[in-house]
Structure formats: structure tokens, C-alpha cells
Amino acid sequence: MPSLSKKSIDMPASPIRKLVPYAEAAQKRGVKIYHLNIGQPDIETPETYWNAVKNFPNKVLEYSHSAGNESYRRKLAEYYKSYHINVDHTEIIITTGGSEAVLFGFYACLDPGDEVIIPEPFYTNYNGFAITAGIKIKPITSYIESGFALPPISEFEKLITQKTKAILICNPNNPTGYLYSAEELEQLRQLVLKYDLYLFADEVYREMIYDGKKHKSILTLDGIEKNAVVFDSISKRYSACGARVGAFVSKNKDLMTSVMKFAQSRLCPPTLDQAGAEASVDVPDIYFENVINEYDSRRNYLVEALNKMKGVLCPKPGGAFYTVVRLPIDNADKFCQWMLESFEFEKQTVMMAPAPGFYATPSLGQNEVRIAYVLKKEDLVKAMKCLEEGLKSYPGKTN
Amino acid sequence: MPSLSKKSIDMPASPIRKLVPYAEAAQKRGVKIYHLNIGQPDIETPETYWNAVKNFPNKVLEYSHSAGNESYRRKLAEYYKSYHINVDHTEIIITTGGSEAVLFGFYACLDPGDEVIIPEPFYTNYNGFAITAGIKIKPITSYIESGFALPPISEFEKLITQKTKAILICNPNNPTGYLYSAEELEQLRQLVLKYDLYLFADEVYREMIYDGKKHKSILTLDGIEKNAVVFDSISKRYSACGARVGAFVSKNKDLMTSVMKFAQSRLCPPTLDQAGAEASVDVPDIYFENVINEYDSRRNYLVEALNKMKGVLCPKPGGAFYTVVRLPIDNADKFCQWMLESFEFEKQTVMMAPAPGFYATPSLGQNEVRIAYVLKKEDLVKAMKCLEEGLKSYPGKTN
Numbered sequence: 001m002p003s004l005s006k007k008s009i010d011m012p013a014s015p016i017r018k019l020v021p022y023a024e025a026a027q028k029r030g031v032k033i034y035h036l037n038i039g040q041p042d043i044e045t046p047e048t049y050w051n052a053v054k055n056f057p058n059k060v061l062e063y064s065h066s067a068g069n070e071s072y073r074r075k076l077a078e079y080y081k082s083y084h085i086n087v088d089h090t091e092i093i094i095t096t097g098g099s100e101a102v103l104f105g106f107y108a109c110l111d112p113g114d115e116v117i118i119p120e121p122f123y124t125n126y127n128g129f130a131i132t133a134g135i136k137i138k139p140i141t142s143y144i145e146s147g148f149a150l151p152p153i154s155e156f157e158k159l160i161t162q163k164t165k166a167i168l169i170c171n172p173n174n175p176t177g178y179l180y181s182a183e184e185l186e187q188l189r190q191l192v193l194k195y196d197l198y199l200f201a202d203e204v205y206r207e208m209i210y211d212g213k214k215h216k217s218i219l220t221l222d223g224i225e226k227n228a229v230v231f232d233s234i235s236k237r238y239s240a241c242g243a244r245v246g247a248f249v250s251k252n253k254d255l256m257t258s259v260m261k262f263a264q265s266r267l268c269p270p271t272l273d274q275a276g277a278e279a280s281v282d283v284p285d286i287y288f289e290n291v292i293n294e295y296d297s298r299r300n301y302l303v304e305a306l307n308k309m310k311g312v313l314c315p316k317p318g319g320a321f322y323t324v325v326r327l328p329i330d331n332a333d334k335f336c337q338w339m340l341e342s343f344e345f346e347k348q349t350v351m352m353a354p355a356p357g358f359y360a361t362p363s364l365g366q367n368e369v370r371i372a373y374v375l376k377k378e379d380l381v382k383a384m385k386c387l388e389e390g391l392k393s394y395p396g397k398t399n
Numbered sequence: 400m401p402s403l404s405k406k407s408i409d410m411p412a413s414p415i416r417k418l419v420p421y422a423e424a425a426q427k428r429g430v431k432i433y434h435l436n437i438g439q440p441d442i443e444t445p446e447t448y449w450n451a452v453k454n455f456p457n458k459v460l461e462y463s464h465s466a467g468n469e470s471y472r473r474k475l476a477e478y479y480k481s482y483h484i485n486v487d488h489t490e491i492i493i494t495t496g497g498s499e500a501v502l503f504g505f506y507a508c509l510d511p512g513d514e515v516i517i518p519e520p521f522y523t524n525y526n527g528f529a530i531t532a533g534i535k536i537k538p539i540t541s542y543i544e545s546g547f548a549l550p551p552i553s554e555f556e557k558l559i560t561q562k563t564k565a566i567l568i569c570n571p572n573n574p575t576g577y578l579y580s581a582e583e584l585e586q587l588r589q590l591v592l593k594y595d596l597y598l599f600a601d602e603v604y605r606e607m608i609y610d611g612k613k614h615k616s617i618l619t620l621d622g623i624e625k626n627a628v629v630f631d632s633i634s635k636r637y638s639a640c641g642a643r644v645g646a647f648v649s650k651n652k653d654l655m656t657s658v659m660k661f662a663q664s665r666l667c668p669p670t671l672d673q674a675g676a677e678a679s680v681d682v683p684d685i686y687f688e689n690v691i692n693e694y695d696s697r698r699n700y701l702v703e704a705l706n707k708m709k710g711v712l713c714p715k716p717g718g719a720f721y722t723v724v725r726l727p728i729d730n731a732d733k734f735c736q737w738m739l740e741s742f743e744f745e746k747q748t749v750m751m752a753p754a755p756g757f758y759a760t761p762s763l764g765q766n767e768v769r770i771a772y773v774l775k776k777e778d779l780v781k782a783m784k785c786l787e788e789g790l791k792s793y794p795g796k797t798n
Binding site for chain 1: 400401402403404407408411412413414425440441443444448449452453454458459460461462463474495496498499502503505507508509511513521524526527528531533564565595596597611617625626638639640641642643651653654657660661663664665666667668669670671672681782
């Protein structure tokens with residue numbers, strides 16, 4: 001047969017997928033699995049979304065503008081203003097999910113072989129996007145002891161070479177839930193100015209912020225209008241992961257002109273889902289209040305329950321709906337597999353994401369897992385009971 | 400500011416877009432424009448599609464499977480069987496439009512710098528996908544005198560080097576409308592076997608075939624199961640360009656495993672549109688009969704009207720809804736611009752796609768345009784009258 005490309009070989013399989021066969025086998029044995037492994041919220045997509053889609057007026061499902069419908073982009077600019085982000089519709093290109101926004105950023109800003117610095121642990125799919133674009137990720141480690149705060153700027157500077165073109169943060173963070181402070185963002189602002197780098201921020205969890213804090217976008221930082229790029233998505237905002245509607249946002253006109261060429265080549269993002277997204281900008285505040293209260297209550301319960309378990313360390317995340325937890329175990333991959341393959345408590349078990357998949361540095365995260373609090377509290381309670389029992393009987397426990 | 404990537408610079412702007420400001424200015428002057436420049440059909444998306452979308456049962460718009468919903472893939476396998484294509488659901492990955500299927504093919508099969516041979520004139524966006532993937536297109540010229548038939552295999556062989564990994568055809572062809580014969584496909588079959596190349600076929604116009612002929616997919620060719628890859632889309636089939644639902648189809652298991660990794664990294668294609676696509680597999684035959692009769696009648700009228708004009712040569716296309724026409728003009732880019740900028744007939748004019756944008760070899764197609772017959776016949780009649788009058792008064796006419 002003809003050969004496969006090197007990218008094909010290098011491309012990582014999803015680390016969570018490795019556990020799927022064990023989960024399927026457990027289900028066949030009649031074991032109920034609490035899925036804390038994925039970022040698929042159980043929150044209902046707002047009525048405004050469904051109404052717009054179900055009342056779509058056209059008879060032909062036409063291409064939209066390659067940058068997305070202008071009416072949606074204008075609406076989205078209004079939405080951003082509510083976060084003090086001052087952009088107009090020409091500074092927004094609607095993408096096919098946040099995924100495509102990341103790819104556009106990599107294609108337009110980095111040449112093959114160029115480097116982007118990303119604090120680890122980081123969202124696994126950045127690896128796939130980097131390989132697709134032929135670029136390199138340079139990880140900079142953040143630590144559970146500091147709640148996964150931004151590593152010192154001096155550590156970033158040690159990694160910067162001629163090949164470094166960008167720094168990418170996810171704020172609030174997937175997988176850690178960490179919310180970067182205004183001071184940390186200011187440090188990054190100075191850093192990208194000093195070295196003339198792009199600052200990419202994946203801000204798709206902007207709404208999910210707790211403890212009365214506010215989200216601060218990198219697009220509100222002064223003097224880095226040419227450097228700052230936001231990757232956005234409605235997947236988490238409106239619990240519409242299947243919509244595949246994201247956005248690439250920047251005030252750098254030359255960059256937007258370039259990204260537009262990539263956007264034109266793939267024609268357009270989904271038309272119908274853009275109608276849903278546009279209508280959802282007007283979703284009543286009570287929708288988000290309910291969503292945030294729900295996640296906040298789950299978070300509070302989860303963090304407390306985890307920290308009560310012997311040998312478990314769980315920082316309190318300031319945003320998103322994930323937390324990375326240290327467990328008293330030898331190996332997270334083995335433990336997560338064992339929980340599905342060899343353990344059950346009252347015919348139930350828990351599926352979690354082993355943290356090593358979120359680190360680029362080998363051997364890190366061996367005793368950590370990512371837990372997504374995307375289940376209602378009564379299920380979380382049962383899931384935590386399973387985890388506690390599992391930790392007691394796991395052969396590789398370390399305490 | 401930070402520098403842009405080389406890809407950004409190399410990426411071509413859409414050649415049709417260059418005409419948009421002239422079209423907008425014409426509209427402002429009150430001139431009605433017949434849009435024969437784009438592949439956006441005016442046919443209604445089937446009721447089955449809208450019903451499935453509007454009756455979507457879930458309250459949460461969740462991610463689908465990264466390969467697309469299994470139920471849709473199983474249904475699509477049935478659809479392919481009706482074209483004698485023997486694939487099962489594991490040999491199909493649902494993509495975000497046909498665009499993503501092409502990109503997946505390029506990523507998975509070709510390394511940066513590798514070459515794909517494509518008969519020209521070809522679909523302009525292949526250029527963008529090639530630059531995105533860092534690969535090179537080697538054009539092989541087909542000629543209007545033979546109706547844009549497949550160039551001789553000896554010409555292909557002259558282009559094959561160590562870097563050649565694939566041949567890409569579009570069948571029936573955009574922009575020429577040419578339908579490859581069984582003999583031509585057999586020649587390609589032998590060629591890719593001899594040189595161990597991938598054979599990519601963009602078959603998104605499979606339904607639009609005239610004169611009682613049948614479409615033959617490269618997936619029905621014996622002995623090239625490891626070589627053959629079909630790029631598909633529902634955009635034209637169900638007049639659902641805005642759905643962004645396509646497919647990557649191959650019986651090469653190793654290739655499918657690789658492509659699946661790229662599919663996982665971008666999570667999934669649009670969920671709601673997949674429901675519409677799945678339901679549309681059951682669209683009654685009468686839908687296609689009506690669509691094909693409509694296009695056939697437009698085609699017959701258009702080809703006859705064009706060939707009646709002095710100095711015009713229009714081959715009769717066997718499929719799709721495009722034709723590339725030779726006009727008695729000095730320069731197609733200038734002529735198409737002039738028709739919008741300086742010409743009107745009874746307050747009307749025509750927008751066409753200059754053919755040079757479809758050729759990779761410089762200077763080819765200077766006196767050719769692509770016409771898409773995506774308007775109803777009474778509008779086509781008026782559009783042809785405009786074209787005829789335009790050709791009479793164009794300063795750069797050559798006869």
C-alpha cells in the first residue's frame with residue numbers, strides 16, 4: 001500500500017479513548033459508570049438556541065459568509081463588550097468549533113518547526129493541532145501545590161528561542177480549572193511585548209467563574225493589540241458542544257486578513273448552528289446564573305469530598321468545570337483502567353481521565369487524574385463514594 | 400508585530416472574491432446581477448432534512464462520535480450500496496464538509512513537500528488545502544477541445560517523481576462538468592497500482608449525471624482498496640451547502656485509523672446537521688429525479704445558447720452543474736470585471752468565474768470562464784442575453 005505520512009504516525013490517539021473498551025466491557029457486566037472523564041456538560045442547551053434552529057426561515061441551507069454571518073458577528077461583538085472586550089465584527093471570524101480557531105492560529109502565525117509555549121498540564125488536543133500544523137509545543141510545568149498557577153516568567157524566558165512564536169494559555173484552564181489573575185496576565189503582557197510573541201488565549205470557559213470573580217480577557221490588555229488572539233467557542237457557554245461554532249478574535253488586521261484566506265478555503269462554518277448561536281447571545285442572565293450556581297455547588301461538594309479522602313489533594317479551581325487531583329496511587333493510567341476493569345462498588349464505578357495525557361513532559365502527572373464535574377450532585381456523591389472505595393482496595397495504592 | 404507564517408503569505412485569496420466589490424458597486428447602481436459564478440444551488444433542501452432538524456429530540460446538543468454518529472454512518476453505507484460501493488460504517492468517517500475530507504487526505508497521506516497530481520482546470524480550494532497541509536499540487540492540463548477529458552496516462556507518468564504520493568480527480572468535475580468514463584477510471588486504476596499511489600476522488604456531484612449515464616465510483620475499482628479514497632459531501636446532493644457534513648471513505652484500514660486520530664483532535668462534525676443528513680438518505684427518488692431534470696434542462700438550454708454565440712465554444716458537460724466556456728475575449732479576469740463594472744443590458748448583468756483561477760499553470764484559461772447553472776431557466780435566458788450583448792460591446796473582444 002502507499003505509505004502514510006509522518007504526521008499520521010506522530011498523531012497521538014486520544015488518551016481517554018484507550019479506556020473506552022474497558023468502559024464498554026464494564027457496562028456489559030451491568031456496571032453503571034459515572035463519566036467524570038469528559039467535558040460534555042449535562043446542562044440543557046438554551047431554549048433560544050432550539051427556537052432559532054427550529055424556526056430557521058430559509059428553504060435552502062446555504063453557505064454562510066466564510067467569516068460567519070455578519071449579523072452573528074455583530075451580535076457577538078455586543079456580547080464581547082459585556083466582558084469589556086472592545087472588538088467589532090471585522091475582528092471576529094466564526095470558526096467550526098474552537099478547534100478550528102486554534103488550527104487557524106497555528107497555520108497563520110507559526111511556520112513548521114516553530115514553537116509555542118504552553119503551561120502544562122494542558123488540553124490534550126493541542127498536541128493534535130500542533131502535529132497537524134507541523135509546529136512544536138514547548139511545555140512549561142505548573143504544579144498542583146500552587147493550584148496550577150502561572151509558572152514564573154523567568155521559567156518562560158528560559159524556553160524562548162528564535163523558534164518561539166507564541167504563548168498559549170487556556171483561561172480558565174482545562175484541565176486544571178485554574179483562573180489566571182490580573183497580575184499573571186500583566187506578566188504575560190509584558191513578556192509577549194518584550195519578545196514580540198503572539199499571545200493566544202483559549203477562553204471558552206469564560207462564563208464558568210466562581211467566588212464572585214470576573215473573567216479578564218487578554219483582549220482587554222493594553223498595547224498588545226497586534227499580539228493577542230482569543231480562541232472562543234459556544235460549546236461550553238451554551239452547552240452546545242455539537243454545534244461546532246467557535247470564533248477567532250483579534251484586533252491585528254494583517255492577521256485577520258491572513259486567517260480569512262484559510263477560512264475561505266473551507267467555505268464556511270455550519271449555517272444552522274450559527275442561527276442558534278446568534279439567538280443565544282440574548283439568552284437571559286438567569287440561564288447563566290443557574291448554570292454557574294449548579295457548577296459552583298458541584299465544585300464545592302467535589303473539592304471537599306476529595307480533600308477528605310486520605311492522601312488526596314485537590315486544589316479549589318476558580319473556573320471551568322474540571323479539577324486535577326492528586327491521588328495516593330502508583331500510576332494514573334493503571335488506576336483508571338483498574339477502576340473500570342477490576343473494581344465495582346454496589347454495581348457502580350467511575351471513569352476519570354488519567355493526567356499524564358495532559359502533560360507533555362514524560363513521567364509527570366503519574367498520580368493525578370482530571371475530574372470533570374459534569375454530573376448532577378447526587379451522581380457526584382455516588383461517584384465520590386466509588387472513588388473512595390476504589391482507592392482503599394486498589395493494589396497500587398501508595399498509602 | 401509578530402511575523403505571519405509563510406503559509407499565510409502563500410495562501411491565495413479566493414479568485415472570485417476579487418470581483419465582489421465590483422458586484423456590490425453594480426448592485427448599488429441598481430443593476431440586477433445573475434450569479435453564475437458560484438456553486439450555491441437554488442434547489443430546496445429536502446423536507447426530510449428540515450423535519451429531522453426541527454424534530455431533533457435531545458435537549459442537550461452534545462458532541463457526536465468523532466467519526467460521526469454510527470447510525471448515520473450505517474445509513475450512509477446503505478446509500479453507497481445503491482451506487483455499488485461496498486463499504487461498511489467503519490470505512491466511513493463523517494467530516495465537516497467535503498473540505499475537511501480533502502484536508503484529512505492530505506494530512507494523512509502526504510508529507511510536507513510531497514506532491515499530488517491534479518488535472519487542471521481544478522476546484523480552486525484544492526490550492527488552499529495544499530498550502531495548509533504544506534504539500535505541492537502538480538497540475539496536468541486537460542483541454543476544452545476534448546471536453547476536458549482525462550489527459551493521456553503518458554502525460555501523468557512524466558510528472559511522477561519520488562515525491563508523488565497521490566492523484567486527485569473530481570468526478571464529475573468542478574469546474575468543467577466532465578464525467579470520467581469507465582475506461583479512463585481503469586487507466587487511473589492501473590496507474591496508481593503501477594506506482595503505488597493514492598487515488599483520491601472528490602465525488603460530491605455523484606447525483607448530478609445526465610444523458611442516462613451512471614456514476615462509477617473509484618471505490619468500485621478492483622484491486623485498489625488500499626489506494627482509493629473518496630471525498631464526499633451532502634452540500635450538493637441535498638442542496639445543503641451550509642450543513643458542513645461530508646465524508647472520508649476508504650477501505651484502507653491503516654489509513655482510516657490514521658484519519659480517525661485527526662478526526663478525534665477536532666472532536667466531531669456538526670451534530671444537528673448529521674441528523675438532517677441521516678434522514679435525507681431516505682429522501683424519495685422523486686427528489687433527485689426533479690433535481691436532475693431541472694439541471695438537465697438548464698444544461699441543455701445553456702450549452703445550446705452559448706454555442707450559438709459567435710466565437711463561443713462550450714463542451715456539453717456530462718455531470719455536475721458547471722461548464723467551462725471559451726469566449727472570444729482577450730482576458731477573462733478583465734472581461735468578468737468589465738461585465739460588472741462597465742456593462743449593463745436592460746439594467747442587468749452577469750457574474751461569472753474567470754477560468755485562470757482554476758488553472759495552476761500560468762497563462763492558461765485566459766479566454767475561458769466557468770458558468771454554474773444554478774439559476775432557474777428564465778433567469779438563465781436573461782443571463783445569456785446579457786452575456787451575448789456584453790460580448791458584442793466588450794472592448795477586448797477578439798472577433
